[in-house]
Amino acid sequence: MSRTVYCEYQKQDAEGLAFVPWPGALGKRVFAHIGKAGWAAWLAHQTMLINENRLSPLDPATRAFLEGEMEKFLFGGGAEAPAGYVPEDAP
Numbered sequence: 289m290s291r292t293v294y295c296e297y298q299k300q301d302a303e304g305l306a307f308v309p310w311p312g313a314l315g316k317r318v319f320a321h322i323g324k325a326g327w328a329a330w331l332a333h334q335t336m337l338i339n340e341n342r343l344s345p346l347d348p349a350t351r352a353f354l355e356g357e358m359e360k361f362l363f364g365g366g367a368e369a370p371a372g373y374v375p376e377d378a379p
Contacts, residue, residue, distance in 0.1 A: 297326030297362050314355060322362055330361055340370040 291304035302323025361367040
């Protein structure tokens with residue numbers, strides 16, 4: 289049976305995640321307050337950040353950066369795209 293949470297990202301009730309997606313206190317906060325669609329939106333944004341900034345997820349500094357961006361994206365009203373980013377569908 290799925291759980292329902294009030295998703296802080298979507299600002300509505302949503303289907304909750306099945307497991308804690310990140311270690312530590314932030315992961316527990318995400319599990320308790322972010323729905324599946326909000327988490328999927330973060331994963332897409334995280335992928336863009338990694339690709340556009342040529343980051344290595346194995347680097348501890350990158351992980352710290354992504355954790356900060358995750359908190360801003362999910363709980364802080366959004367995060368900005370990398371400097372110079374142009375969406376693929378832009379003319």
